[in-house]
Each structure stands twice: as C-alpha cells, then as structure tokens.
Amino acid sequence: MLAGLLVVPVGLYAASRRADDDIERVGPHGSIDWTENTIYAIGLGAIPNNVSNDAVAYLKARDYAILDAMRNLLMAIHHVHIDAVTTGQEYMARDATIRAEVEGLLHHPRFISERRIREGRDSMVEVTMAAPLYGNGSVAEAFRSALVPQREGTSDNGDRGTLGTEAVPAPSTPLPSVRPQVDEDSTPYTSVIIDARGYRVQRDMSPKIYAADGTEVWGTVYADPNFVIEHGIVVYAHSIAQARQLPEAGSHPLILRAIGGSNSPVHADVVLSQADAERLARLNARDGFLDRFHVIFVVDPMD
Template sequence: MKRCKILFFIFSIVLVSFSISESAEDLVEQVGSGSINWTDGIIVATGIGAPPEQYYGKPNARPMALQAAKIDALRKMLEVVNGVRINSTTVVKNFAVDNDTVVSEVQGLIKGAKVVNQQYMSDGTVEVKVELNMRDQFAQIMLPDDIKDIPSVTPTEPASNNVSTTPNVLTSGKYTGLVVDARGLKAKPAMSPKILDENKQEVYGSSSVDREYAVKQGLCGYAKDIVSAKKNERVAGSPLVVKGIKVDGAGKSDIIISNADANILKNSSDNASIMQQCRVMIVVD
C-alpha cells in the first residue's frame, strides 16, 4: 500500500510538471482579475460567488452561489477586456468610450462568454471560470476599418513540417512566414501591432493584411521563445527570422527592425502572401 502511495505521488508530480511545461509556452498577460492568453487568443476571468447568508444549508444555496459566481466572473471579464491593447496607442476601454454600438456589442459578447469550469467549495462558495475568444466576432469589432478584404494571392508551396534549426537564409528567397524576435525590448502584445523599418515606414500592419485572415486568426501570433514561434503552424517551414531593435508607440506594441531586414522581406517572392495571410509571429519576454 505504501509503495502504491509513493507511485501515485510521483505520477502526480509528473502530471503537474507536464501541464506546467505546456502552459509555460504560452504568452499570458495578467490584467486586473483575469488574464489574456496572447498565444491562443483567449481572455480568461474567474469569479467567486456565495449564497446569501440566510440561504446557507438550504436546497437553493448552490444555484444562488453559482449565479453569483457567474456574475462576478463576467464583471471581471469586462475589466480584462477593457485592458486589451488594440494597437500601440489604444486599449478597448478608450476605443469604446464614445461608441455606444461598440459598447453594446462588447457587452453582448461578454454575456455569451463560455463557462469552462465551475467548482463547488466546501464552504458553500462556487468558483466559475469563463473564456472569451479574441478572434472572430471580437476581432471584427476591434480591428481597424482600414483592414479590407483583399483578392486571393497565389499560394506558396506547402510548408514542410520539419522545422529547420539552421539560419533562415534561402537562396530562392522563399519564406513561409516572418518571425520577429522582440525579446529584451519590453514589447507589449496587441491585436493590431506594426512592424516598422528604421525610418518608421510600415513593413507590416493593418494596411498589409486581408481582413478575413486577420479576423479568423489575428494579425500576428505571439510566443515566448524562438523555437515555439518557428514551430507555430502560422509560419512553420522556413520562416524569415529578424531581430527587433526597439519598440515604438506609447503602448510599446510596434516593433522596429533594421532597414536591411525590411528589404529582405520586401524583396521576397512570398512577401505579399505572408503579409495578406498574417503569417507573422512576434516573440516577446
């Protein structure tokens, strides 16, 4: 029996370690009482509720606690949503302040947030976790109007599933995407960031992408390390990897790269499809 307990303990540690290593790959930003998973494009909030004191121990105590927890979770979700950076100068709260239509649409999305977990505690309280997808409807509301639908571009050759560990310099000029290494710059993730050259001319941003792609998968993906970024299906194969040299904008979401790297991308035969299909990953600390 003692041996079984030891084995169970070891197995539990292995499971916990595995789950931690998996989640450690995601770029998660804590905002207020919730968080934004920029890697998966998910906003998360957790609420706690308790029944009125006079109902403790009665049959309807649990349903009342559950309802209170859901209300608390949605309230916290609104706080997190208000803090989402749309671009390097604007967060959702500022964007929606003078737009009743946006406020109404956002409130509707929050009310429909998905309950992904609920736990009943021994003290009678209930904990509810809710999630909201930042893609699709949310992105349609928040992304700039200047992102238009663009006629399809000629697709590139299918990307290999093998991720190269060698420098991304291909004689053919064929790239499957762009990875911008912005580590060490204190860069902040946003829904609509820009990649600029040293003259602050836009290399990649809202004017470059097709709205359908931007709404469905976001203008770019975020990762915490180069390996994870290069493996991401958005760019996997032979992405061009460039180093950010500094950030721009009050929100520190726009990344400046060298003119030399900007020219490599501009001169690539796949530049148009990379831009339009949002095949861009940004690596931040």
C-alpha cells in the same frame, strides 16, 4: 442573460493549457492568455446561510458568481491592447458600435468551470468564464472596425509614438545570434520570424513593423475582415525554436532581428534596421508571406 452561456467541458479546458502559457494578469480575477488567445475571468458568490434549502442557496450563489465573472471579463476586455496606442476600454468609450458589440459578446460567454470553495467559515461558489480573442463571437469580432480600418482616411502612423531604441535599452545578456540568410536563395519564404527579445515588446491584437527611419513596413491591413477576426495578424513565441514549430512558420521562414520597439504607450510595435526592413519588403513582394499574415514575433515571457 444566464441562459446564453456556452458550456465548455472542464477536462477539455484543463487539457488544453500548457506550461508555457503566456498569461497577462488583469486585476485579481482576470487574465489574458496570449498562447490560447483567450480571456479568462473568475467570479465569486457567497452561499447564503439564511436559506434553508441548500440547493437554492447554492444556485443563488452561483448566479451571483456568474454575474461577478462577467464583470471581471468586461474589465479584462477593457485592458486588451487593440493596438500600440489604444486599449479596449478607450475604443469602447468613443465608439458606440464597438461598445454594443462587446456588450453582445458578454451575453454569450463561455462557461468553463465551477467549484465550491471555503473562505474561513463561509462557503462560496467560484466560476470561471472565458471569451475568445479570435473567431466567432470573439473580441476581434467586436473590435473589427479598429483591427481592419477602411482604406479611406489618413494613416494612423502619426499617433502610435516615436520610433527607435533609445527608450528601450539593448538586452543586458547577449541573445543567440541569428545566422544570416541570403536573398539568392530561390526557395520562397513561407513566413517572417522577428526576434524582438530584450526590448520588452508587449502583445496586442494589431502590431506593426517599422523601419528605423519611421516608415511603416507592415501592419495597417486592408484584408478580409473575416480572416483577421478568425486568425489575427501576428502570432507570438518565446524562442526561435518555438516559432519554427508554429504552423504559421511553414518550412522556410525568414528570420530577422529587431533593433528596438516603438516608444508608444503600449510598446507593441517592432523596429527593424533599414536594411532588414527593405529586405523584408523586397522578399514579401516576391513571396507574399506578409499578405498571408504569416508573421511571428519572438518576445520576452510575461513577468
């Protein structure tokens, strides 16, 4: 198992992290970084003091720390919101294929770093390991059947919770207004940016957009699974300015303001006014940005 580790240079890992990381903590030793789209886990192994050879003692502790990190990585995957209703753990419990895919993913985690630390009088080895949310050998690949459903069967609209804004109060501090855009603009829209700040919208891997009447506008995708696995379907930002800078935004994004979020267990879907929902559908029919997954949600930072 340990032979399958993918080593990532520590310097590259440190350089890639930014101050505005969007990190969801999972227990004391796991985290989901929604900026880097990566799950991280830390493992600890005590260096035995009853082994005469220091190198052997270190390697024993390192092996234990790797196993501990892999357990914590699995715990973090359990907590990933696959959709607005179901976590990774729940999908794994009811689908043997998904469970096997996740177990296979854990056989080849990314080894990020290791260091020797002190805990009182004892020495320990601390290792950091990671698994990507998207791409080859990713969480998305393991959960592909959940992220990209088959066309046959019924819609899952009925079990994602009721819609509306009553359970999520409007922001106490007014947010900057979004300047209205007129449909007469003949320039094709390159993406949609939905400002959902103030509604405590959470991140997940397959969020949806609803109209105020409960109609799903977008989110149940029947796309090339390989594309969804590689890129995901929604990108998150913390401000309109940040969203505009993302490559998915393009040069001419459509900017809309959400009126709330769905009252689902994970609370990850967004709700638009009826007028904006109809406008979004109409402009996408003209320009096709939803079909290219050029969708950005502006949400509140993690607590």
